[in-house]
Amino acid sequence: METLQGKKIYIMDYDELEPHLSKEVLVGEQSIAVFLTEGEVHAIENNCPHKGGPLSQGLVSGKYVFCPLHDWKIDVTDGVVQGADEGCVKTFETTVEDGAVYLIYS
DSSP: OOOOTTOEEEEEEGGGOOTTOEEEEEETTEEEEEEEETTEEEEEESBOTTTOOBGGGSEEETTEEEOTTTOOEEETTTOBBOTTOOOBOOEEEEEEETTEEEEEOO
16 A cells, blocks of 8 residues: 655645635545635644544634534644643645645655
8 A cells, every 4th residue: 555655745726725714625535624824724634633523614713723513622733722622633734836735744
């Protein structure tokens, strides 16, 4: 089975992203939530660490997404759950080149 380690994978065009909204993309079987905050693209795994809620369907405020199931607040820049709740989600490095967004697996 081929590994994605170190690969740069096209996921969408930059102009498909809108501030304060998220998009879900699938890379293999991995569901990833992609966000545009303050002109920067961020990508995190699409499952809340609490009950697996789809973060791509959550409300976005600043650099945070709120899980649609139980309102857990997660920082999209580092994946860390905020406040009294604990946990984190995996983050993915992104790059934008010539209007295209790429995910870099590391």
